[in-house]
Amino acid sequence: MSKLKTMRQSTRKKCFILLGMLIAFGIFEILIATNTLSNQMQNLLVPMCYNIILAVSLNLVVGILGELSLGHAGFMCVGAFVGAFVSKVLGVLYPDLSKWIVFPLAFLIGGLVAAIFGLLVGFTILRLKGDYLAIVTLAAGEIIWNIFSVTYAAVDNGKIRFSLGGTNIKGLSPSAKQIATGAQGISGIDPLSSNAGVRFAIAFAITFVVVWLVLNFIHSRTGRAVQSYRDNRIAAESIGINITKYRLITIVLSAFLAGIAGVLYSHELGVISAKQEVFGYVMSINILVFVVLGGMGSTLGSIIAAVLLTVLPEWLRVLNDYRMLIYAVVLIGVMLINNNPTISSYVDAFKNKVKSLFKRKNKAKEAQ
Amino acid sequence: MSFLNTLFNGISLGSMYALIALGYTMVYGIAKMLNFAHGDVIMVGGIVTLxxxxxFVSGMNPIVGALISLLAAVIICTLLGVVIEKIAYKPLRSASSLAVxxxxxxxxYFLQNVALxxxxxxxxxxxxxxxxxxxxxxxxxxxxxxSTVINIVTMVVIMILLMLFIKFTKAGTAMRAVSEDNGAAQLMGINVNGTISLTFAIGSALAGVAGFMFLGSYAAIGAYSGTMPGIKAFTAAVFGGIGSIPGAMIGGLLLxxxxxxxxxxxxxxxxxxxxxxxVFIVLILVLLIKPSGLLGKQVREKV
Structure with a gap:
């Protein structure tokens, strides 16, 4: 207890978030093991994990770097396709290879290729900021999924063959195994495990590491430099912070994590196809809603919003038609409330009240 | 001949983009914000027309009927534009561009889903x-x-009227002043909020016309029809140089x-x-090579 008090505030917060995640994980695992969790809920556990990763990684760009990215789903698309491609190709070429080698490789390569795309996008937007940056990331995201929608891949006689045309690869032998088929995408991807509990455990482990990484990143020297760019670009530049470098680092890291989420996504669904609704800017905006609702810049907020917005639509089936409408109202409402001096002063007063309540409790404890 | 055909179809499409780009360019020039919902106002215009x-006008002479529906689309879009500005954008005048x-x-998103x-x-x-x-x-x-003839004629007429309006009327002068420096404009006694509302009204009225043109060219419309023309027209506006009216025309036609x-x-x-x-690659290339566009002004950043 005494150690808890001497900790830095950021460290304490980090421990609190990670511990909370572990406890939630434990509860869910017990619920699965005792079969009290409905099938419907069980199917939501892994989506919850990849949504958390997506929200936390977008929060790095929107909340920490302070630039609006509308192409986050594009990086997820890269991860989903490359990860699925790796695990399918390895499955065809080396059928005896253990899953414990295939899947980590899929995650690693999926994430790395997404990071390369992130680097490309990062270079494109070096000179841009604000609205122009947002529209270019949107354009980049759209270009990415469109490219995957015309990609064909197959394994023929132990060789991998690609075609970036609108038609299938010419001259395939009859024994060739088709991997990706253009707009139909990739199907028959092996699940991480057939057991829901194990699947959730793997997904949770990845999410846990990602959140830990992101929290450490935000509170590191690099993270503080990135935040200084967000708060005042000119001031940051004038004290010698290399803003180009820190912008690139953040965007690449964010893309890498989105790629990881994509790999998780493709292995959970088993079938992916490059479509506007799944990987286009509609999805990017859905992720943005997580971040905005959770509070831009707050990792814990992003996690909570991602979990809530994954679970609630399933519970409130009645409202499903109105889900997107509600998202829209959330986006407008949060922005209007945040920027309304009267309401935000009430919110601040409320926050202070809660804080002082806790402080008094602590003092009372010390007195005892 | 297929070359000329493609060219004329391109100009027809470009006229529509130019008209939409005008809405973007005016709002961006004056309110310094990217009105993402502009494309969806076009969709509303198209739906109203349809x-x-x-x-209502199925029994009438088709040309008179079309004109009446065009008028309805323009009125509803104008009202919609002003209402959106009042409710959503006005409270955020001093907020960060990210929030806007x-x-x-x-x-x-809201307009799309209400339409849906x-x-x-x-x-x-x-x-x-x-x-x-x-x-x-x-x-x-x-x-x-x-439809090509109508598109081109409409675009040229509107473009000329708008340039005359901005150049020679009092409201137009106010618009130019606000886009130059809105603080100074306010000190000179210009109603800045009113001018911004007027800009939104004009932009949305043009979106209504564009909605009509969209329906005339494609003969079909749905809740998501406005998004892509919207983004492409923004590309056109950036291409021509944002804030410049002839730029919007050139950018739209080229695109x-x-x-x-x-x-x-x-x-x-x-x-x-x-x-x-x-189209997106064109956007990225323009922003990489000449972010101020073909006719735009280079704005220097002040500390």
């Missing part, structure tokens, strides 16, 4: 057969379609022609779905 044509952009995305719930998820079709009267037959192979040629080339390669990425 509903009025099908339900997110709100604009929210408004865009009231209008249905299917695209609705309508025939604009009377436009054939305006066909210009040049020779056996080449006919300029009526329309580029898109149509890309479409015919890609269709030969069986890559017809890749038309939109080509």
């Amino acid at each position: 509903e009025v044509m099908q339900n 952009l997110i709100t604009a995305i929210g408004v865009s 719930l009231t209008f249905g998820s299917k695209k609705k079709m309508i025939s604009f057969a009377f436009l054939d009267k305006f066909d210009i037959k040049i020779n056996e192979q080449l006919t300029i379609q009526g 329309g022609v580029i898109e149509n040629f890309a479409k015919s080339i890609l269709a030969n390669m069986q890559l017809g779905t890749l038309v939109d990425p080509i």
Whole structure:
């Protein structure tokens, strides 16, 4: 207890978030093991994990770097396709290879290729900021999924063959195994495990590491430099912070994590196809809603919003038609409330009240 | 002759982009915000046109009916634009551009989903057969379609009227002053909020016209129809130089022609779905090479 008090505030917060995640994980695992969790809920556990990763990684760009990215789903698309491609190709070429080698490789390569795309996008937007940056990331995201929608891949006689045309690869032998088929995408991807509990455990482990990484990143020297760019670009530049470098680092890291989420996504669904609704800017905006609702810049907020917005639509089936409408109202409402001096002063007063309540409790404890 | 055909179709499409780009460029020049919902106002304009044509004016002379529905679309879009500005954008005048952009995305989403719930998820079709009267037959192979003629004429007329308005009226002068420096404009006694509202009203009225043109060219409209033309027209506005009215025209026409040629080339390669990425690549290239656009001013950053 005494150690808890001497900790830095950021460290304490980090421990609190990670511990909370572990406890939630434990509860869910017990619920699965005792079969009290409905099938419907069980199917939501892994989506919850990849949504958390997506929200936390977008929060790095929107909340920490302070630039609006509308192409986050594009990086997820890269991860989903490359990860699925790796695990399918390895499955065809080396059928005896253990899953414990295939899947980590899929995650690693999926994430790395997404990071390369992130680097490309990062270079494109070096000179841009604000609205122009947002529209270019949107354009980049759209270009990415469109490219995957015309990609064909197959394994023929132990060789991998690609075609970036609108038609299938010419001259395939009859024994060739088709991997990706253009707009139909990739199907028959092996699940991480057939057991829901194990699947959730793997997904949770990845999410846990990602959140830990992101929290450490935000509170590191690099993270503080990135935040200084967000708060005042000119001031940051004038004290010698290399803003180009820190912008690139953040965007690449964010893309890498989105790629990881994509790999998780493709292995959970088993079938992916490059479509506007799944990987286009509609999805990017859905992720943005997580971040905005959770509070831009707050990792814990992003996690909570991602979990809530994954679970609630399933519970409130009645409202499903109105889900997107509600998202829209959330986006407008949060922005209007945040920027309304009267309401935000009430919110601040409320926050202070809660804080002082806790402080008094602590003092009372010390007195005892 | 197919070359000329593609060119004329491109110019027709480009005229529509130019008209939409005008809305973006004016709002961006004066309110310094990217009105993401502009594309969806076009969709509303198209839907209003379609509903009025099908339900209210079906018995009339088609040309009179079309004009009435155009008028209805323009009025409703103008009102919509002003209401959006009052409710969503005005409270955020002093907020960060990130907050404004997110709100604009929210408004865009809101309009799409209201349209989806009231209008249905299917695209609705309508025939604009009377436009054939305006066909210009040049020779056996080449006919300029009526919708193309109408699009080009409308765009040119509106462009000239708008330039005259901005140059010679008091409100137009106020607009130029606000876009130059809105603090100084306020000190000179210009009603800045009123001017911004007027800009939104004009931009949205143009979006109503563009909605009508969209329906005339594609003969079908749905809840998501506005997004892509919206983003492409923004590309056109950036291409021509944001804030510049002739720039919007040049950017729109160039982009329309580029898109149509890309479409015919890609269709030969069986890559017809890749038309939109080509437009986006144009956007990225313009922003990489000349972020201020063809006719835009380079703005220096002050500390």
